[in-house]
Amino acid sequence: MQPDRHELALCVNGTPYQRTVEARMLLSDFLRHELRLAGTHVGCEHGVCGACTILIDGAPVRSCLMFAVQANGCELSTIEGLAAASGDLDPLQQAMHEHHGLQCGYCTPGILMTMTAFLKENPAPTEDEVREALSGNLCRCTGYQNIVDAVLAAAANLRAAAP
Amino acid sequence: MKPAPFKYIRASSLDHALSVKAEYGDEARFLAGGQSLIPSMNFRLARPAVLIDINGLAELASVDLSGETRLGALTRYASLERNGAFLKACPLIAEALPHIAHPQIRNRGTIGGNLSHADPASELPAVALAMQARIRLKSSRGERELGASEFFVGILTTDIGPDEMLAEIVFPPPPPSTGTCFMEVARRRGDFALAGVVAIVSLDEEGCCTSIRVALCGVGDTPVDASAAAASLIRQRCTDQAIEAVAADVQRAIAPPGNVHASADYQRHVAGVLTRRTIAAAHQRAAHAA
Numbered sequence: 001m002q003p004d005r006h007e008l009a010l011c012v013n014g015t016p017y018q019r020t021v022e023a024r025m026l027l028s029d030f031l032r033h034e035l036r037l038a039g040t041h042v043g044c045e046h047g048v049c050g051a052c053t054i055l056i057d058g059a060p061v062r063s064c065l066m067f068a069v070q071a072n073g074c075e076l077s078t079i080e081g082l083a084a085a086s087g088d089l090d091p092l093q094q095a096m097h098e099h100h101g102l103q104c105g106y107c108t109p110g111i112l113m114t115m116t117a118f119l120k121e122n123p124a125p126t127e128d129e130v131r132e133a134l135s136g137n138l139c140r141c142t143g144y145q146n147i148v149d150a151v152l153a154a155a156a157n158l159r160a161a162a163p
Numbered sequence: 164m165k166p167a168p169f170k171y172i173r174a175s176s177l178d179h180a181l182s183v184k185a186e187y188g189d190e191a192r193f194l195a196g197g198q199s200l201i202p203s204m205n206f207r208l209a210r211p212a213v214l215i216d217i218n219g220l221a222e223l224a225s226v227d228l229s230g231e232t233r234l235g236a237l238t239r240y241a242s243l244e245r246n247g248a249f250l251k252a253c254p255l256i257a258e259a260l261p262h263i264a265h266p267q268i269r270n271r272g273t274i275g276g277n278l279s280h281a282d283p284a285s286e287l288p289a290v291a292l293a294m295q296a297r298i299r300l301k302s303s304r305g306e307r308e309l310g311a312s313e314f315f316v317g318i319l320t321t322d323i324g325p326d327e328m329l330a331e332i333v334f335p336p337p338p339p340s341t342g343t344c345f346m347e348v349a350r351r352r353g354d355f356a357l358a359g360v361v362a363i364v365s366l367d368e369e370g371c372c373t374s375i376r377v378a379l380c381g382v383g384d385t386p387v388d389a390s391a392a393a394a395s396l397i398r399q400r401c402t403d404q405a406i407e408a409v410a411a412d413v414q415r416a417i418a419p420p421g422n423v424h425a426s427a428d429y430q431r432h433v434a435g436v437l438t439r440r441t442i443a444a445a446h447q448r449a450a451h452a453a
Contacts, residue, residue: 004170023171023214026205046202047268059241059270065201066271069171070194070216114267135352136265 006069012037013081021068028052030068031078039079039109043138050137053110054078060117079109082116091161092116092154101150103141111137115151123159127152166204173216177301180217181328185303187213188325194218195237196272198264199280223275223330228252232334236275244269253334255294255343255361259286262345265353275329278314281321281385284355288315288386290345291332293361293378299331306330315385338374341365342448344441347380348433350424356381357425358433362441364401366449372396375409375442382419382434392416393442401446410439 004023009016012035019034026045031037031054043049045064052063055077082090089097092115102108111134118125118133125133130151131144139147174180184191191213192200203209217223223237226246232253234243240263243249243256250257263269263277263286277287278298291298291311298314300307300323314322323329337343347359363376377393380386392412399405414435421427 003168006171022168024166024168024204026165026201029165045205047198050265050267053267060267061270062198062267064205065198065268067171067194067197067201067214070197070218118266132261132352133266136267 006072008069008072010071010074010076012076012078019068023067023069025068026064027054027066027068027071028063030071031063031076034068037078037080041106041109043106043110048138049107049110050114051107051110053113053137055113055117058117058120060114077113077116079112082112090116091157092119092151095150095154095157096147099146099150099153101142101147102139107137107139107141111139111147115154119151119155119158123155123162125152125155166201167207167210169204169211170213171216172213174220177220177222177330178303180215180220181301181303181326183213183215184328185326191215193279193328195276196239197276198268198272199276199282217328231336234274234332234334236273236279236329236331238274240264240269240272240274241266243274255345255363256287256290256334258343259290259345259361262286262347262349262353262356262359268353274332278332279321279323279329281315281317281319282355283315283318283383283385283387284381285386286345286347286356286359286380289359289361289378289380291334292386292388293363293376293390294334294337295376297333297335298329299333300324300327301330302327308333311386312388318384337363338365340367340449340452342445342450342452344444344448346437346441346444348437357422358382358419358430358437360434360437360441362438362445364396364442364445364449366401366446370450371398371400372446373398377409377413377438377442379413379417379434379438382417382430384420387417389413389416389438393438396442401442403443406439406442406446409442410435413438 009018041051043051047065054063192211194214194216223235225235227233347356349356359380361378365374377389419430
């Protein structure tokens with residue numbers, strides 16, 4: 001069977017890209033192998049672990065459960081777009097750092113992208129709501145408590161900084 | 164763990180999608196949310212030669228609450244979770260939605276994809292069965308409508324023909340003075356349930372039960388309709404004792420398979436407890452609705 005190739009144009013963290021990809025290329029592999037944006041991690045590749053979570057048009061999705069060709073015309077946000085160009089961490093990243101919300105860090109990009117979208121929708125969450133929102137991301141190091149603490153602290157910091 | 168090669172066709176219209184499906188038959192699969200299909204393809208359990216991407220077909224994503232609740236197959240869980248009018252009109256589905264997978268999955272996953280995947284452990288098929296939903300199938304030959312009980316025929320198997328698409332789900336309105344409830348027990352929020360139960364209880368003016376629907380997920384090859392086993396409640400008052408007896412009847416009527424998380428006995432136990440609790444809650448809600 002001849003590879004079924006398709007033209008693809010999308011925006012990742014504000015930068016436009018055009019590529020030709022095989023239909024079966026997963027979006028997660030496209031980001032890592034074609035665009036060399038390896039901050040998006042690949043864990044289980046069947047939608048369970050959440051490590052590959054990115055934002056598509058603002059909504060968190062599993063990039064291993066989409067084909068790259070489906071993202072044609074979409075705006076994507078990945079972990080590479082969170083920190084400022086100066087290297088300053090964004091408030092959620094800073095809180096994860098301060099609260100020791102990561103150890104090995106493998107799950108962290110997916111968690112940061114999930115929680116970025118969550119805090120935008122719910123700027124003043126309860127601890128239960130944070131845990132519910134976190135339920136689609138597996139972390140095998142932290143036991144989650146420090147991640148929950150970090151998200152609650154980030155939410156408070158973001159609210160305090162809001163005009 | 165990468166999908167086998169396939170030909171990708173982005174459908175430009177419903178007619179286009181149906182004509183491509185008619186051409187390729189079982190070799191082709193519709194790609195909607197992809198949250199069940201793509202994992203199976205990543206494992207190479209599914210190797211469709213053709214994927215027909217229907218995500219661009221807005222006509223399949225309509226939500227019509229004007230009479231019966233009619234949901235286009237491409238309606239995503241997340242859009243329902245954010246649709247206040249829908250949540251009010253369909254409290255039972257509203258109660259089940261947060262149990263369906265995780266937020267990231269609900270942003271992509273669709274109602275039609277869920278039902279056509281027909282996972283017996285999934286919540287929505289049991290809800291559709293309990294609500295006696297009707298499922299509309301379309302093909303280039305025409306269309307037909309099936310009751311949920313005829314639609315689910317086995318594990319991951321439905322009555323959809325090789326050239327057909329699940330296009331719409333119709334939920335009839337419940338009778339007046341009806342209460343509903345969904346509960347499940349899962350190891351982790353969003354995981355597949357060890358068992359889940361849907362109960363729909365209708366009452367007359369005297370507070371006696373006029374009809375009861377009970378369906379379960381995770382305890383058989385298909386969603387399981389246990390309404391016949393629960394029918395002893397009809398014309399009775401929903402006392403604790405009567406509900407307890409019905410829960411025992413439902414437990415006897417099911418044959419859970421057991422899995423890595425729970426033995427068959429434990430699944431049966433959970434199903435009994437949840438049956439009792441959901442009927443009691445549905446009864447309470449029906450009494451308040453009166």
